[in-house]
Amino acid sequence: MTRSDIDRMFTIIFIISAVIFFLIYRWLKKSNTEEPRKKEFSVGKNHSTQQRPDVLFRAGPPDIRESPGGLLRERGLIILMAIVLRLIFAMAIDGFPNDIACFKAWSQAAADDFAGLYSKGEEFFLDYPPGYMYVLFFLGTIRNLFSIPSNSAIFTLIIKTPAIIADVVSGNILYHLSAGRLSEKYRLFVMSLYLFNPVVFFLSTIWGQIDSIVALLILAACIYLSREKYELAAVFFAIGVLVKPQGIIFLPILFFECLYIMLAKREVKRVFIAAACFAGTFVFGVLPFSLGQSPLWIIKLYLGTLESYNYASMNAYNFFSLLGANFRDASDTLLFFKFSTWGLLSIVMFTALTGFVTYMYHKKRLVKDELHDGNERGNENGLRDMTNIMPFLGSALLLLGVTTFAHKMHERYFFPALLLLLAVYCLNGGAVFGGVYILASTAGFFNSLLIFSKYYTDNLENMTMSPAIFTISALTVFATVIAWLFTLRSKGEIPASTE
Numbered sequence: 160m161t162r163s164d165i166d167r168m169f170t171i172i173f174i175i176s177a178v179i180f181f182l183i184y185r186w187l188k189k190s191n192t193e194e195p196r197k198k199e200f201s202v203g204k205n206h207s208t209q210q211r212p213d214v215l216f217r218a219g220p221p222d223i224r225e226s227p228g229g230l231l232r233e234r235g236l237i238i239l240m241a242i243v244l245r246l247i248f249a250m251a252i253d254g255f256p257n258d259i260a261c262f263k264a265w266s267q268a269a270a271d272d273f274a275g276l277y278s279k280g281e282e283f284f285l286d287y288p289p290g291y292m293y294v295l296f297f298l299g300t301i302r303n304l305f306s307i308p309s310n311s312a313i314f315t316l317i318i319k320t321p322a323i324i325a326d327v328v329s330g331n332i333l334y335h336l337s338a339g340r341l342s343e344k345y346r347l348f349v350m351s352l353y354l355f356n357p358v359v360f361f362l363s364t365i366w367g368q369i370d371s372i373v374a375l376l377i378l379a380a381c382i383y384l385s386r387e388k389y390e391l392a393a394v395f396f397a398i399g400v401l402v403k404p405q406g407i408i409f410l411p412i413l414f415f416e417c418l419y420i421m422l423a424k425r426e427v428k429r430v431f432i433a434a435a436c437f438a439g440t441f442v443f444g445v446l447p448f449s450l451g452q453s454p455l456w457i458i459k460l461y462l463g464t465l466e467s468y469n470y471a472s473m474n475a476y477n478f479f480s481l482l483g484a485n486f487r488d489a490s491d492t493l494l495f496f497k498f499s500t501w502g503l504l505s506i507v508m509f510t511a512l513t514g515f516v517t518y519m520y521h522k523k524r525l526v527k528d529e530l531h532d533g534n535e536r537g538n539e540n541g542l543r544d545m546t547n548i549m550p551f552l553g554s555a556l557l558l559l560g561v562t563t564f565a566h567k568m569h570e571r572y573f574f575p576a577l578l579l580l581l582a583v584y585c586l587n588g589g590a591v592f593g594g595v596y597i598l599a600s601t602a603g604f605f606n607s608l609l610i611f612s613k614y615y616t617d618n619l620e621n622m623t624m625s626p627a628i629f630t631i632s633a634l635t636v637f638a639t640v641i642a643w644l645f646t647l648r649s650k651g652e653i654p655a656s657t658e
Contacts, residue, residue: 175244179355183237183348230343234334237347241327241354245364249319250312254367255611261287262295262318262367263309270299277448277456286464288457289448290401291369294321315367322363325371329578330354332378337585346585352596353581358604362571366611373403374575378582380409381550384416389433392416392550397440404464405572408561411510412554413437415517423525468567471498474622475568476606481632483624489566502566509560513553516646520549548586555579556642559599563639570606573599573635580642591645598638606631 253259265285269276269292276292277285298317301307307314334350341349353359363371380395396413399406417430445457453459471484471491479485479498489499496504524547555576562573580596583589609627 179240179351183351183355230347234347234350237351237354238327238331241330242323245323245326245360246316248360249323249364249367250316252365253315254319254365255614257614259315259318259367263314265292266295266299266302266318267309268299269296270303274447274450277460278451286460286467288401288404288460288464289444290398291372291403292448293444319364319367322367322369322371325369325375326354326359326363329371329375329378332375332382333578333581333585336382336582340585340588349581349585353578356577356600358574358600358607359577361604361607361611362574366571366607368571369402370571370574371578373399373406374578376402377406377409377554377575378551378578380413381554381579381582384413384550385547387420387547389413389417389420389429390436393433393437394440397437398444401441401444404461407461408558408572409554411513411557412517412550415514415553416550419517419521423521465567468569469499471502471566472568474570474606474610475562475572476570476602476609476628476631477563477568477635478632479566480624480628481636485623485628487623498566502564505564506561509557509564512560512643512647513557516556517549517553520552546586548583551579551582551586552646555583556646559595559639559642563635570603570610573603577603591641595638595642598634598641602631602634602638606635 261284265276265287268279268283268285273292273296277289279285298321301317302309302314307317330350330353333353334346337346337349359371362368376395376399380392380399383389383392383395393413396406396409399409413433417433420426421430449456469489471479471487471489471493474485476485479487479502482493484491484493484498487498489502490497492498493501558573558576558579562568562576577596577600580592580599584592584596605627609631613622
């Protein structure tokens with residue numbers, strides 16, 4: 160496959176995605192299925208509003224009598240279309256050679272000797288933590304059971320299937336998150352924005368990477384955090400760290416939410432239980448591979464993975480790439496400091512800013528909760544929406560900040576932020592979050608496409624700076640800065656769209 164073949168292929172994918180968006184929009188707009196009209200409900204003490212069919216974002220929570228899934232047939236067809244397209248392209252294209260080859264080799268090794276997977280020493284390259292090895296063990300077992308050739312399109316499809324499933328599950332979760340906030344037709348359109356997003360489709364179906372699985376795990380953790388189920392949230396955060404080292408980026412979110420319940424709600428016991436759930440899940444995931452290993456082998460694995468990418472940027476077209484520092488050694492100097500020092504300062508800064516935004520948000524939320532209890536006590540319908548959106552928003556902001564301004568970043572590390580941004584939009588609305596989702600998706604798609612085409616064709620010239628790298632990097636930085644400025648300007652008062 161030549162570079163021109165790849166360019167034509169991805170042009171086709173982009174056009175197909177645009178056509179699908181347009182057709183779904185027109186189809187839902189012309190649908191004769193009407194949503195049940197909602198009755199008036201109280202928003203404040205003396206204020207009410209009538210839900211109109213043309214209002215996409217509702218001003219309050221759903222009427223519990225509303226029938227969900229008013230467009231069940233349309234929803235099923237959208238999901239079926241997303242699955243069929245993925246299956247076709249997943250079998251037709253081998254994927255990113257290095258990653259697919261690793262996943263296939265690891266799956267076969269796991270099926271042959273699961274417990275001894277990490278004890279093979281230097282003879283066997285394995286830089287992923289143990290979490291995804293459970294999945295690869297299952298995939299390798301299927302291959303052995305049916306004697307599927309390693310280099311076959313069927314086995315490539317099997318390797319890509321977990322990420323494809325994660326795409327579809329994530330799209331459906333977005334649909335359910337928006338219940339009562341978006342109209343039924345718009346809920347389907349937002350689900351389609353994820354399922355047919357070119358970069359979402361590309362990374363799982365074409366490339367064959369598992370970033371969509373990490374995104375799904377973090378989304379699940381954020382959902383449980385928002386519902387104050389901290390123990391389950393800790394379990395999913397731990398699984399995220401076990402699947403990929405990048406899951407560590409999200410741990411401050413769990414810490415800040417636990418700090419909130421410890422200080423504001425005096426629930427110290429629950430914090431320790433959540434910490435125990437995190438530690439227990441992590442140890443349980445690592446234990447089967449630990450026989451015959453040194454006690455700190457897993458720590459060495461994580462550190463070794465991080466140290467192997469000692470560059471200012473490793474194909475992540477972000478702030479450092481904007482300065483022409485892609486593949487520059489992290490020990491090189493930029494304005495009196497090493498790139499690695501700037502990267503660490505960025506991580507500390509964005510972690511601190513996330514903590515500040517979380518504090519401001521919960522402070523405003525507590526005031527609203529007290530006002531509601533004083534003004535609307537006894538409301539028989541309980542019609543209020545106090546959903547905690549900060550786990551979703553904080554995770555998205557922190558990831559955008561770190562992947563844009565820290566060192567050692569790959570082109571795919573930003574990916575979970577897309578799912579989290581759409582979750583924020585589903586829960587809270589706001590054109591800014593939708594706009595950042597589109598900007599980040601565009602930058603991420605062309606970043607990943609450029610890297611894929613270069614490595615696939617061994618065409619590795621101009622990896623440091625080019626007009627394409629500069630444009631993508633500038634768009635990435637712009638999207639991140641816009642998201643952070645909007646959130647900081649709100650000072651914890653994140654507005655929602657109602658019209």
